[in-house]
Amino acid sequence: MLSPTTLARSSLEEMLESLRLRDNSDRPKDLPPALPSRPPSRARIRSGRWSAQPNFNTDSNSESGGEGQRKENELRVKRNTFWNKKRRKDVNVNSPYNVVAVEGIEGEERMEEKGILEGSDNIGYFIEKKLRVWCRQSNGVWVSGTIHSTSGEESFVSLANGNVVKVSTCHLFPANPEILDGVDDLMHLSYLNEPTVFHNLKYRYSRDMIYSKAGPILIAVNPFKDVQINGKDIVTTYKQKATDKPHVFAIAENAYNEMMNDGVNQSLMISGESGAGKTETAKFAVQYLAALGGGNVGIDCQILQTSCILEAFGNSKTSMNDNSSRFGKFIEIHFTAAGKICGSKIRTFLLEKSRVVQLAAGERSYHIFYQLCAGAPQALRERLNLKMAKEYNYLAQSDCLVINGVDDAQRFLKFMETLDIFQISKGEQDQAFAMLAAVLWLGNISFHAIDYENHVEASNDEALINAARMIGCESHELKEALSARRIQTEEGNIVEKFTMSQAIDTRDALAKFIYASLFDWLVEQINNLLEVGKQHTGWSISILDIYGFESFKKNSFEQFCINYANERLQQHFNRHVFKLEQEEYELDGIDGVKVDFADNQECLDLFEKKPIGLLSLLDEDLHSPDANDATLANKLKQNLNGMACFKGDKGRVFGVRHFAGEVLYNTNDFLKKNQDSLNPELIELLSSCNGQLPQLFAIKMLNQTLEPATSLDSPNQSVSAKFKGKLFKLMQQLEKTKPHFICCIKPNRKQLPGMYEEDLVSQQLRCSGVLEAVRMSRSGYPTRMTHQEFADRYGFLLLETNESPDPLSISVAVLKQFNILPGMYQIGYTKLYLRIGLIGVLEDRRKQVLQTGKYTDEANKGSAFASQLHDGQLTAIIGLQSAIRGCLVRKHFSNPHKLITLRSKQKLVRENSEANDIPNEQSSAMAELQRRVVDAEASLGQKQQENATLQEQLQQYEAKMKKMEEQLQQSEAKMKKTEEQLQQSEAKMKKTEEMLRKQTAPLQASLAAAKKSEVSATAEVGGRENGVSSLVKEFEQQKQSFEDDINKTTQPASNMNSYEELRKLKRRFRAWKKDYKVRLKETTAIVRKHRHQDSDKTRKKWWPNRGKVLQNCGKSPS
Structure with a gap:
């Protein structure tokens, strides 16, 4: 029986083993390494001499001055013959920068003798030769200089300004030659460490070259000005592949090509802290993809215009960014098989609703409020009774009402034009603006005390009247909803009046709900217009633009959720750049490629672990009646103090050690923001409003109450639970795409052009994992192909026919033929792994x-x-x-x-x-054939164009027919719904009529009795009787009038306004009934008073004659 080890050896490995044994005696040194036996790998392992500096764990170089790395550099240099000759002419054999040239002249032995190694541990050679180095000053700034002298473990560095500073030798780093200043790819730096990367980015930034490559990552430094790098001419340059300079257009081009060639969905992951330029970078990517896949239906232009609406409603000014996205955005752009855009879809996450009602100093609410107040036309201002922004409490609570260099009025005009582009009707626009005005007027509603128990009610002022009118309800209805709530008990409903804090929270909850619902409605309208067409092939490119990592002086629930999302995205980055790369190497038998990186799994466990995790404990306290913000902070500290990423602090503060640094959170309002509920009275109020949008918002909320409790749309779910669920769905979708990473860097905190803060940039570079990614690319094998793919593509390059049909043998023969050095590739069990740049040489x-x-x-x-x-x-x-x-x-x-x-x-x-004449006849025949071919191609092209035009017209007609059918179905549904409402209204009116009759019966009896008792009254009483008679007469007239109106209204209606007429009639009846009751009470009181007077008069007349009466009865008067 065969052993498991024997079974594990494939026939391919046995064949390779025999070849290795046969050629072992006379095998040249430059032959490629053969496939290793399983399980240990015999792949070329990187020298152990290269170790990182003890004080900086990311400043390591690629492999030593080995043969593979030198030949890789030589291949890159030889692409330019002139540059290659110049390097050899000016070479200095003692310089560590000319590794390639030195090796070419004197060989590897001379390099090793001189100690000229490419790692960062050869600082001794720099000190010996007094070469240029980097050192950090006491203020944290990196400066370059040359070694002046050394003393023990300290070195004296001469700076460019003539000063000499003393620096610890372990804090010195080799500097690159000046000829490498400003290279567009950090992988081309001879020495890779923090100061060299920092200096290269600064050099490029000072020359308005804001894009740089770092292996698989694009670095984009925010210039805070227009550097003219996204015009149509630049787009054309990258479409024609006339340049390979780093740019977001190049990333989008690469993603598009991979989607079309491989049929794999792509994603652009844009990361960076707030103010780093993520939103603008995402817009550039959308712009380029729209240019690549632009069709004839204009959908590409509509996709570009979405940012105008989304930024107006979802962006605001913060202390870190004048145009900060306060929501997450995930854009999917779908393509046809021909590479044309056929639709798009936008998903949003965690809109910061608290910003509507609460602002920090120096910050603004959402842009649309200020744009509306500044730029609304006069007719719209009068209709909404608009005032200036400073007159609204929600906007005036911050001292910041304008942004320097931004014209809110002009942007509002552009916003209205964009609404027209998305086919939002004027009526819908007016309703949307009314909702915005309602939010502003809600903030101006005040409350006053009504008793000594701190109960309050809304004041009947301008704000209440305008807010009710904008929403579409009566002012007294809004007043009741904001001042009290109904509590259902076993004995029935009890009305509980609000305290001042409860009333303010209710008012703010209504304002936040209206704004968030309006935002979701606008996104839905955009998606309806950009809906994916029938030509969709399933291919898409997604762009993720989510809020960056945030750390303020006071961090609340919003920053808690934002930073949790960034932790998830950072793990996605680590997984694809580091983990999956190393796992693939290990599974395919490739050893020696290992890069240490900061894994944030512990921090994610702190958030997500059950049952003891931040999110679980937060939701647990949400359902506890005795929980508050203080008890929440104590509970977190008691359960999580033992975790490495958690830090307990004083009071209601706790800290989390994120990948980007430690953040302190204050639990004030954590529970309230996590619940974010709306009173049933407010939902009922919105559902009874006249406006279409408030009813739509209420219906959507009512539908969510019907969802299962475990559903993400259920109102029983907390905000954090909903956000976590949506985030997990997003990550699952991203895992199905090939990611392309763009790291945005914020160069300074003041958002000024030309300013470069070293500590801020360095911190972002450390946290983003850029240096580790470059090290992985330099030491790894980014290009990989299966043996069969490589043989199929490059096998025909062999000069001699290979006897073996085995794809691996063909691949190895190709590599041998072109003298590819062993260090430039490795052979795995299933694939060939190639160094960066090698595939370009083979393709050429x-x-x-x-x-x-x-x-x-x-x-x-x-x-x-x-x-x-x-x-x-x-x-x-x-x-x-x-x-x-x-x-x-x-x-x-x-x-x-x-x-x-x-x-x-x-x-x-x-x-x-x-x-x-033979040649002439042949030439004429060829010309005739060519002419016929050209004519046929022209005719074919014309027919294809006509066919495409007809197909497009057919699609448009089908879309119109579909839309008309939908409108017809909607109209039929509305008619049916109206008929049902009319029937219900008729039943209600009949019921009301019957109730009215029952209520008026005793009143009629009372009036009849009063009328009968006053027959013998005095002239004064007779005058009052005329008043009673007039009251009775008015009652009979109003009764007859209402009966006529009811009969008229309940008849089958031919228009859609019957329901509205019934509602108006009902309100008019209630008002008359209330007034009539008051007057009836007054008249009854007068009648009773008169009866009492009459009885007194009768008693007075009877009292003097009481003796006679008693005598007649046989009694004494005493």
């Missing part, structure tokens, strides 16, 4: 061979044609010579033969002429 050679083969084929065809032409002409010439000789001979014999001779000459001339 492949193109050259294909191009040469094309020219050779054309030359062979031309040679055959010329040979045929030459043979024809030679035959004609020989024939002509023969005829002439014959003619001359026959001329000597006799004249009778002249005619025959002449005919012979003519025949020969004709033959010769025909022979000479």
